[in-house]
Amino acid sequence: MFQRIAVIALVLAAIGITAYVVGCAGKPETDAERLARWTAGNFTSFELQNGIGPIKEKLEVGPVNASRAARGEELFTQKCATCHQLDGKKTGPALREITKRRSPEYVLNQILNPDQMGKLHPDGKQMVAQYMQYMTIQGITMDDARALLDFLRSEADKAPQAAK
Amino acid sequence: MWLLVMAIAATALLNGCSLQEENATASPAAQKVYIAPGSYDEFYAFMSGGFSGQVSVYGLPSGRLLRVIPVFSQNPENAYGYSEETKAMLETTHGFVPWDDAHHPKLSQTNGVADGRWLFINGNNTPRIARLNLATFETDEILEIPNSAGNHASPFLTENTEYVVAAVRFSLPIPQKDVPIASYKENFRGSFSFIKVDPQSGHMAIAFQILMPGLNYDLAHAGKGPSHGWSFFTSYNSEQANTLLEVNASQNDKDYIAAVNWKMAEELIASGAGEEMAGEYCHNYLGADRIARSEKLNGTKVLRPQDHPGLVYFIPTPKSPHGCDIDPSGEYIVAGGKLATVIPVHSFSKMLKAIEAKDFDGELDGIPILKYDAVLAGEVQNPGLGPLHTEFDGKGYAYTSMFVSSEIVKWKLGSWEVVDRMPVYYSIGHLLIPGGDSRRPWGKYVIALNKITKDRYLPTGPEITQSAQLIDITGEKMQMLLDFPTVGEPHYAQAIPADLITKNSVKYFSMQENTHPYAAKSESEARVERNGTDVHVYLTTIRTHFVPDNIEGIQVGDKVYFHVTNLEQDWDVPHGFAMIGAQTTELLVMPGETRTIIWEPKRVGVFPFYCTDFCSALHQEMEGWIRVSPKGSNVPLKFGTGV
Numbered sequence: 001m002f003q004r005i006a007v008i009a010l011v012l013a014a015i016g017i018t019a020y021v022v023g024c025a026g027k028p029e030t031d032a033e034r035l036a037r038w039t040a041g042n043f044t045s046f047e048l049q050n051g052i053g054p055i056k057e058k059l060e061v062g063p064v065n066a067s068r069a070a071r072g073e074e075l076f077t078q079k080c081a082t083c084h085q086l087d088g089k090k091t092g093p094a095l096r097e098i099t100k101r102r103s104p105e106y107v108l109n110q111i112l113n114p115d116q117m118g119k120l121h122p123d124g125k126q127m128v129a130q131y132m133q134y135m136t137i138q139g140i141t142m143d144d145a146r147a148l149l150d151f152l153r154s155e156a157d158k159a160p161q162a163a164k
Numbered sequence: 165m166w167l168l169v170m171a172i173a174a175t176a177l178l179n180g181c182s183l184q185e186e187n188a189t190a191s192p193a194a195q196k197v198y199i200a201p202g203s204y205d206e207f208y209a210f211m212s213g214g215f216s217g218q219v220s221v222y223g224l225p226s227g228r229l230l231r232v233i234p235v236f237s238q239n240p241e242n243a244y245g246y247s248e249e250t251k252a253m254l255e256t257t258h259g260f261v262p263w264d265d266a267h268h269p270k271l272s273q274t275n276g277v278a279d280g281r282w283l284f285i286n287g288n289n290t291p292r293i294a295r296l297n298l299a300t301f302e303t304d305e306i307l308e309i310p311n312s313a314g315n316h317a318s319p320f321l322t323e324n325t326e327y328v329v330a331a332v333r334f335s336l337p338i339p340q341k342d343v344p345i346a347s348y349k350e351n352f353r354g355s356f357s358f359i360k361v362d363p364q365s366g367h368m369a370i371a372f373q374i375l376m377p378g379l380n381y382d383l384a385h386a387g388k389g390p391s392h393g394w395s396f397f398t399s400y401n402s403e404q405a406n407t408l409l410e411v412n413a414s415q416n417d418k419d420y421i422a423a424v425n426w427k428m429a430e431e432l433i434a435s436g437a438g439e440e441m442a443g444e445y446c447h448n449y450l451g452a453d454r455i456a457r458s459e460k461l462n463g464t465k466v467l468r469p470q471d472h473p474g475l476v477y478f479i480p481t482p483k484s485p486h487g488c489d490i491d492p493s494g495e496y497i498v499a500g501g502k503l504a505t506v507i508p509v510h511s512f513s514k515m516l517k518a519i520e521a522k523d524f525d526g527e528l529d530g531i532p533i534l535k536y537d538a539v540l541a542g543e544v545q546n547p548g549l550g551p552l553h554t555e556f557d558g559k560g561y562a563y564t565s566m567f568v569s570s571e572i573v574k575w576k577l578g579s580w581e582v583v584d585r586m587p588v589y590y591s592i593g594h595l596l597i598p599g600g601d602s603r604r605p606w607g608k609y610v611i612a613l614n615k616i617t618k619d620r621y622l623p624t625g626p627e628i629t630q631s632a633q634l635i636d637i638t639g640e641k642m643q644m645l646l647d648f649p650t651v652g653e654p655h656y657a658q659a660i661p662a663d664l665i666t667k668n669s670v671k672y673f674s675m676q677e678n679t680h681p682y683a684a685k686s687e688s689e690a691r692v693e694r695n696g697t698d699v700h701v702y703l704t705t706i707r708t709h710f711v712p713d714n715i716e717g718i719q720v721g722d723k724v725y726f727h728v729t730n731l732e733q734d735w736d737v738p739h740g741f742a743m744i745g746a747q748t749t750e751l752l753v754m755p756g757e758t759r760t761i762i763w764e765p766k767r768v769g770v771f772p773f774y775c776t777d778f779c780s781a782l783h784q785e786m787e788g789w790i791r792v793s794p795k796g797s798n799v800p801l802k803f804g805t806g807v
Contacts, residue, residue: 078686082706084733132781137734
């Protein structure tokens with residue numbers, strides 16, 4: 001009886017060790033595997049906090065770059081202002097304080113990967129349920145997104161303006 | 165006892181065989197056409213709509229209708245031919261002609277094989293050729309053909325899309341002249357038009373025309389391989405009759421195939437030959453700004469075969485031929501004589517020998533007639549009744565449509581023996597094998613395009629859609645897999661592996677590349693501008709609002725241009741725009757695109773507009789109002805959204 005339990009314990013331990021070794025030494029996750037994981041509702045703590053998309057690890061964003069922020073403002077007018085204002089709801093939420101509520105990585109992933117964010121990510125899905133709208137794809141590049149991030153960061157502490 | 169056991173076993177065996185046989189005939193046909201939900205067909209097929217003036221797009225083998233592309237007809241669904249950007253596409257020297265009888269779609273080719281870039285199609289009535297862009301599934305260009313009528317033997321492409329070729333089915337005085345109709349023999353002519361295609365842009369330009377005797381030139385194909393450089397045209401009415409043609413054009417035992425050495429014609433033109441003949445025609449095309457413009461041109465270079473021996477020959481062929489089909493090797497020229505008792509197969513190499521030996525049987529209007537026997541490769545005996553078209557499977561077999569006996573006949577090239585028949589429903593006119601007119605057919609299916617439908621589908625009043633059948637030709641015997649209805653009346657069709665087209669398919673138009681002069685490329689550019697009584701509304705649309713959606717300062721009698729720009733940059737998010745009282749259609753604007761309609765308000769009041777294409781949960785809320793004040797009013801121009 002005890003011998004049998006001992007054998008089972010050894011087997012389980014071996015399996016556990018094997019799994020651990022394979023896990024550590026395993027190949028990087030493929031896009032298809034990642035998508036399957038998200039579809040099943042399994043997110044890493046990084047992903048829950050920082051969104052899903054091209055940004056997969058913490059960034060060093062540094063201080064706001066003024067010229068980049070200026071370009072970001074231009075992009076905001078062209079691409080974001082159709083649905084967002086800094087203050088006041090439009091098609092989507094107000095954005096002045098977005099960089100206080102969300103990490104830079106989250107903001108970038110939302111801009112660069114709105115479709116999957118809206119359909120798969122728990123916070124993104126909640127926003128879609130609230131606004132009855134997926135964020136539209138606007139052909140924004142990584143550089144564009146960084147410029148927008150700097151613009152939003154530069155506006156975060158300014159006083160709200162009357163809604164237009 | 166043993167006998168009983170054997171009897172039971174035999175019964176079981178028979179039942180087993182019976183069930184097996186039943187399954188063998190029933191399930192494979194359904195399996196072969198089944199495409200699982202969310203999966204794609206193997207081929208695109210493009211079918212003409214005939215009198216609908218359109219092209220329909222199907223997937224094969226499922227037979228699913230994917231799209232109807234407007235070409236010569238206006239389309240209220242997407243404002244083709246109604247919007248200010250597309251009306252010019254339907255301009256002709258007769259004025260605005262928003263319809264034609266669209267007969268023969270032809271895919272552009274490279275080295276004799278379809279390449280998936282463009283689809284050309286002819287307008288039979290007001291002689292025109294359109295070029296469709298297979299990246300956008302839109303009509304990019306329409307070229308009118310002067311000195312022509314009944315543009316039916318058209319638009320047949322040479323092997324590398326050097327030329328699109330067109331010919332006259334209804335001969336007429338060329339140039340036009342007021343003459344008695346009974347003077348047909350003396351005064352009526354046909355013409356062959358060779359239209360150069362720019363290899364990069366696809367743009368068409370008339371290179372030269374050949375002035376021909378007044379016959380009815382019916383169909384054509386270009387040679388391939390050894391016969392590249394020649395084009396062949398069937399004709400009827402060798403009697404040159406001008407009335408009751410069903411009787412008067414069926415007297416002679418033979419009609420003619422015209423063989424044209426277009427390489428020689430090309431050289432003649434390059435050397436300065438050819439007379440200039442007046443003739444106005446319109447060339448309409450979509451610019452880089454996605455606005456169509458129409459240019460009126462005049463004059464073509466004309467060659468007369470009588471002046472250039474060797475340019476054209478006539479090959480006699482059994483009476484009233486329709487199809488003119490060249491086999492993949494380029495050697496055999498198959499005619500389909502509607503009233504003939506055999507399918508004649510002419511030989512290109514024998515034709516060259518007969519020309520060299522001057523093996524002539526007289527001439528017609530100065531053009532030598534070759535002897536039938538000297539050019540004949542063989543005849544398919546007892547093929548059935550009413551042969552029309554032939555296509556090839558690339559495995560040594562030809563398939564001919566039989567209108568009267570309502571069947572497809574499979575026969576062997578070289579031995580000319582009939583090896584299989586397949587009844588089709590009913591009265592087949594045309595047939596399609598993917599690549600069946602090319603050097604390398606994808607010989608998997610043949611599609612019957614029938615003229616009569618009757619009881620194939622649920623009834624829909626006196627008018628019934630035309631009927632098509634999908635038939636498997638991978639085995640020795642043809643196997644019918646599917647029946648499906650078709651749009652308008654297909655007169656021809658083409659098919660191509662889907663991946664040659666899907667890889668280039670446009671998903672949306674880049675806003676950065678939008679060069680429309682009235683585009684508003686962001687909401688900050690949306691505005692209303694008055695210029696006298698013309699008012700230009702630069703309006704933007706995106707899920708889920710218009711900018712501006714409130715406009716004031718418009719007056720009765722103004723001409724209001726709505727320039728609608730769709731700011732979306734995502735696949736399959738068009739927005740519509742409809743204005744009450746506009747004497748035209750709505751607009752349907754693709755992502756990144758700008759489109760315009762005109763509204764001329766006639767009454768004082770406040771009038772709504774809205775988005776017609778359901779685009780999101782708050783689509784119903786995509787609406788706005790325009791205040792119209794009396795003429796001369798002081799109401800200031802004002803516009804906005806959200807204030």
